[in-house]
Amino acid sequence: MAPLRPAAANDSALSARSETATAGAALWREALSAIAVFAVDPRIGLRLAARAGPVRAAALQVLHALLSDDIPVRKMPAGISEAALLGGLDLAASLHTGQPVLENGLIADTDGGVLVAAMAERMTQEAAGLVSLALDRRHISIERDGVSREIPARIGLVALDEGMEPDEAPPENLCERLGLWISLEGADPRGAADGGLDAEAIASARNFLASVRPNDGTIETICQAAMAFGIVSLRAPHLAIRTACAAAALGGRLSPSSGDVETAIRMVLLPRAVTMPPMPEAQDDAHDEPDDDGDHDDEQPSSPDDPAPEPEAPRDDSEIQPSQDMTVETAAASLPADLLASLAAMMRPPLARAGAGRSGSFAKRARRGRVVGTRQGDPRRDRLDLLATLRTAAPWQAIRRAERAPGAPPRLLEMRMSDIRVRRHRGKAETATIFCVDASGSAALARLAEAKGAVERILAECYVRRDRVALVAFRGTRADVLLTETKSLTRAKRSLAALPAGGGTPLASGILAALDLARSSAKEGRTPLMALLTDGRANIGRDGAAGRPQAMANAKEAARAVRACGIAALVIDLSQRPSAEARQIAADMGATYLALPRADSRALSEAVAAAPRGGDAARTRRP
Template identity: 50%
Template sequence: MSTPAEDTVWFHAGLAAALFALDPAGCGGVVLRARPGPAREAWLTRLRALLPAQTPMPRLTAGIGDENLLGGLDLPATLRAGHAVLRPGLLAQADGGVVIVPMAERLTAGTAVRIAQALDTGEVEIARDGLAARLPARCGLVLLDEGEEADEAVSAALADRAALWLDLDTVRLPDLAAPLPDLDREAARACLDGMTCDEEAVGRLCRIALALGIASLRAPVLALRVARLHAALGGRRAVAEDDLAAAAALVLAPRALHRPAEPEPAETPPESETEPAAGEGMAAQDRVLAAAAAALPAGLLARLLAGQGPRARAPSAGRAGAASAQPRRGRPVGARPGDPRRGRLALVETLRAAAPWQRLRGASPGRILMRPEDIRIRRLVQRTETTTVFAVDASGSAALERLAEAKGAVELLLAECYVRRDRVALIAFRGREADLLLPPTRSLVRAKRALAALPGGGGTPLAAGLDAAAALAEGIRRGGRTPVVVLLTDGRANVSRSGAPGRAEAAQDALAAAKALAAYGTRALLIDTASLPQESARRLAAAMAAHYLPMPQADAAQLSRAVRRETAARG
């Protein structure tokens, strides 16, 4: 029977620290969701106290490069020795210990993949700068998840490999005074050496993972490891039901994707047909599943009821701006052979390229002999912002049919652009001309205000709208950003570029303006807002090299989702 202290989030966090300290590499890691504060610092202090005194615990710095992460050439030692000397990276230095990863939600995808590979193999491979080596790197991670927004979360590749997920945001200051589980390392290690676990226990964890909607095959494997550690912590040499329950609560419950189904009451068979062994197995299964269900946090349960996952994120609706190589400016992403007159000299990389050859070149002590092939220049990449230009047909035909829905959809899309930190602009065309209602901005308030004031009625100066969108897109491109034009219209132009009425001339002008927009290479999407798909809108989309999206009988939410799918598919 557990005491009240044992039912608190802080007690379970302390238990997780003891289990992780017993075998960091076996557990893979801990995802610790907590803001900087007393609770997080108290947990990290507890973990340090549970680990052996000489355990390495380096911190991974933001934006760490491959050389510092994996290892590379030790330039001073290489220059002294005249041959390549290896310098281990952070993962190799942490062999047998724990790596603390602050702001883990901001790790780049490439860094996360390299760390995940080291977790899988227990080593790092170095093959660069004339070096070829494999270094042991068996370590565990403490991934500090400090994300504030819904779309900020630890890399799925790393979270999947971390056995323990903790959330300390609900821990209060008085909770930190409660006693926590201790660790007798020598006794626990002795129990682990001869630990046994029957196949039924393994199957039980797999069935519980399935009941919670967990598709990852790593989850039950990690749960079994934690169950073994929990048994060793309690001085047992065989995994018991309490150990499975603790593993289900600590490993499987935080990963749950839906609530476990309530067990249906079974009919009692005649006494002669009763199978005690099977009945006891099902009862044990239900008890372990109940332990996992009881461990679901209240916030998680609410998200599950809403049909969201344990780490619910906002949908990724757009694309990042295009990454373009720049010779003189941008973010450094490595080095390459080249002429320093056509780029920025990478001095350290140049010395690295030359250092292994000094003995063969006969360099005297204190001198470095350089050759043209040693020269390295910076590889720089500048990522541009995306600016979405909404060009909305506010003419009489559109206003009568779909302008209200178009307004609602544009408002939803504007909000999504704001979440992605993109800029948005709004052009409306009606009567005889097009008006720039909203210059490129990140202000959602200004965007909504401009959209609310969007009038309807009058002629359809489609060519003027396309010309305005093309001019704005070109200005955005000159400013170093990537424009995307989203045109909402039924395609039925009736006002020419000169402002004169007439469908034939207006249609020709619209097609010419669409071709001019396409000539700039601007990404575009045309949404046919008519109640029935219009051939005129289809022809216009073809002329502007845009994807054509008819939206008959759609409300604002449906229109927004369709635009999100189409723009993502073209990224």
Template identity: 30%
Template sequence: MSTRYPFTAVVGMDDLRLALLLNAVSPAVGGVLVRGEKGTAKSTIVRGLAALLPPMDVVAGCRFSCDPASPDPGCPDGPHDASAAGDTRPARMVELPVGASEDRLVGALDIEKALADGVKAFEPGLLADAHRGILYVDEVNLLHDHLIDLLLDAAAMGSSYVEREGVSVRHAARFLLVGTMNPEEGELRPQLLDRFGLTVEVAASREPEQRVEVVRRRLAFEDDPAAFAARWAAEETALRGRITAARELLPRVVLGDAVLLQIAATCAAFEVDGMRADIVMARTATALAAWAGRTEVTSEDVRQAALLALPHRRRRNPFDAPGLDQDKLDETLEKFKGEEPEGSGRPDDDPEPEGPGDPDGPGDGGPDGGGGGGIPPQGDAPAPETSGTSEPAETAETADTPEAPEVPESAPAPRGAGSGERAAVGAGEPFRTKMLSVPGLGQGAAGRRSRARTAHGRTTGAARPRGALTALHLTATVRAAAPHQRARGRTGRGLVVRRDDLRQATREGREGNLVLFVVDASGSMAARQRMGAVKGAVLSLLLDAYQRRDKVGLVTFRGRDAEVALPPTSSVEAAAARLERLPTGGRTPLAAGLLTAHDVLRVERLRDPSRRPLLVVVTDGRATGGGPDPLALATRAARLHAADGTAAVVVDCETGPVRLGLAGELALGLGGTAVTLDELRADAIAGLVRDVQNHRSERAA
């Protein structure tokens, strides 16, 4: 068995260590979501926690880890004899892979045996393995939504249900849930964020001394893991004892009415939805008191509980940064402060016992090379990065100002503020858009945009199963078996079913797509203050992509060429940030933008061939840069996308009384359709997908 990196050797990240230890003391807190950049030892510290949990007694031979003192009466391996001897083993840490199937998570019923032999055969899944231990989900934001729903439902109810065609199994599933994620790869939905009890932001230290300590401890661990672990054995033992003592003290901790009022007032002041935040804060504050060795909860416990339990519940849309206003928190706690119990004071925020556990100062030396150092206080999360100075609103003096003349192709590229480049314009207010989708029937990742064959959805037919049977189509199975009953010697009322008779249900649902935005940032887009409205429209489409579980990418073009501002990703927040900082100015190399987009889509088809793309070109259709005949080049580039069968929509940004209709011509070349900024909000866009499909049919005819 490989040696794990000691929990106490990971120095820094005090909030993360405290959140994990509070859940070890009181699993009812509801788990921890760890948000942070890559390489910050998130996985290392979680794995180290498992070794600190006290060993547990289990019923001998039970696959579901029942407690001999109070076995689960509904255990599939039961009933258990209370007088039978049990086994003692360490608490488990079970890891859920990103690519796990539903059967691997919750377990699988053998439908074939149930139908043919009348036997209820159940193979436990990871939820059963994790019972009374830790369930660790790395990159939880990359799991399919239906798996996250199953996971969090089990964590909330303490049990897992598996139901297939009227056959059901239930077993206990109580575990400490820990999820890690890199926000750059996409966010969890707000309702799923709410199901995690606590959240912690982690970041690598920027202090050279702390980074040196990271490297020193990592190298020491890799050179001799056993000796390194032995160095920290005393600290590990002491911390394990402190967890046990806090668990024993927890039932005696008193949560007074004054403290409950502070908790309720805090949740109300920060306008969190529902009542889960109040309950989590109460449990966390109680665990904090037990961890500090006290039997009464103080205002400082409530404050610390708020910093851990509320930041992720403050998000109203995916572009909001998590965080908490500490001044507002302190004002609320002071306003509703009651009489403090005697002996109260600031709880011990350092989860490590005093001793030689931190000889070299703060740092973090996880074996995965994670950066260490302290994390910023929960209430001091940085505000979203702004894009610079916004341009003033259009006035009567500037409304009719003509665009700057085009610079000759041979002239040097614009540089700096004096070259025609304009500061980034702030985005307009986002709005709800009508759905854009890809025509046809796909087979991509589950989502909410385009029609697709999926594992979940409405049943549309039946087919022979390929591999294990997971979704039985009962009617089709009976029809397949019925003609053969006499030949199979059927004598009773039961139906004789064989493997060849089984039929798998085929289902249709929705898939997520790759929405690639190609945004014109040239000087013509900055005319008449259009860029603010354009950015608002793209921001609205990004919000729609977030809600429909799409991947997004961003290509921009201006001056002489185009650039991939954001490679395809699941993080619409990153796309919104790049869009906000986008400057404008210069010529319009439309062909370069389309060619760059074509290269991006070509690579993505190789990487993820099942995910169908939707190309959204945001432009006024002008082509004034990129070669001797820019318009002809743009037309040829558009035909490349049409030849690949890429679904395309052109958002026409042309304004003013005289319109050239160039965006419409571009849409024809792409084999797609054009829609104006106004139509993006209007009911007229409801027929947009039909227009795309009809146009393709006409071209094919």
């Protein structure tokens, strides 16, 4: 027996390695075919989730190779200005020459070609809005000297999504318009064949595309699948149909085959899935016992193509985001079983949902509020400070005049770009309240309704103050982020109503999850406040193991981490009588302590409003 063991272990290790290798190659092949589809019909749009690196470089190289030379490919930096996108005055050049110098807009320059947006997750809302408009209308409007012109802008967009955090994603209005959502994570281009496609094959597929027609079956299947996945927007099925047609054109088929339809569902619809359709098998028995691991494995149809079966992830997702409307769900239940089965085979964790768009340092630059000074800048982005500009330019006039080429017409004022001063504003900092709710069995079960009432009350106040709110709940063995930061009361209400209760108290995990949210909120320039509702009686450790002493120690560590990060906090004690544990946690956190039995909901919301906020320099420095 003994000598056999290592051999067996070796064997499985080997096979595991070769399995990951095949999985990596399969992911790469998938990415290649998505790129080919995009090259055939760039209007579909491509969202490529990958960090900068050799794999992404290889993918972009493939794209370049597939596009013939007459198709322009332009790069769009994340912080691009409106003038650079649409065309307008080149301010620096204009000041230098004293003549208006116009620059061509990037969008119009890319007409008939492909625009590659780098770091799309940092694209400004402004840029995303303009590009979306161009994608929708296929032209842009330019105003110059009172004459409006419409310039064709038939572009295809590739958004390079380097978002690493779950809340980092390209602006949602842009993602919505991009059909193919592909992730290169885990893809391995080594030793892969190029798929036998070249620019010539793509060009002929492009020509052939005009004669490809989707039949009724294709449209119906794709619409059904979109509904089953709970995808609300009708743009998604539309883009999926285009994808199916492009795939058919690649294969020289006059209408999409079932394989083309499957490709479209996999590349366009699946990554956007909000809910996973209920599986035919799952309806019988397996659903009631989520703890039974054996059943899970049986549920998954054994499909060799399945890249990464993760039965847990999709189900959790639907729990966290309850299906938006029952009708979609019930409609999904009536889908043909074979379609469901093939959807099940394609399941994989969805790509990060689109975000509100990050604008990095640009968003932090307030455009209104109190004027606190001036700085060098572009008067088209910020308000010009005329006096300061003149004051800056004045001392240089004699020197600049002397420098002028002899014979050049004299100018009243020699201005340079560097003279221009714009006003600096200090905007009102936004606040975010992060609720961390103990939904465990211990004390919360009895008081959860009251806790919910308290949270609702505070939510209503937040709504009035236009605060953002986020919600974390912990129970059983882990903490879940039920709601990432939002201003939407509708969503907050819904996730609160769906909050289940019972199980252990993994306090440490809860605090840490809330801390993560608070820190990313602070990073965005908001001031977060953590409101922890608990009885403080932790009995599940960070690792998910039961045991009170360890759990309490972990919880205290987590609480001290909150303090170390300078996040303002409020502990609301949920137990019947004020508990020493909750008080201790509050002390470790440097938080204000409130006992719920003595605090009516009004006092609670006042406490939230009055709580000292983190993020202020003084507090952040606290050890």
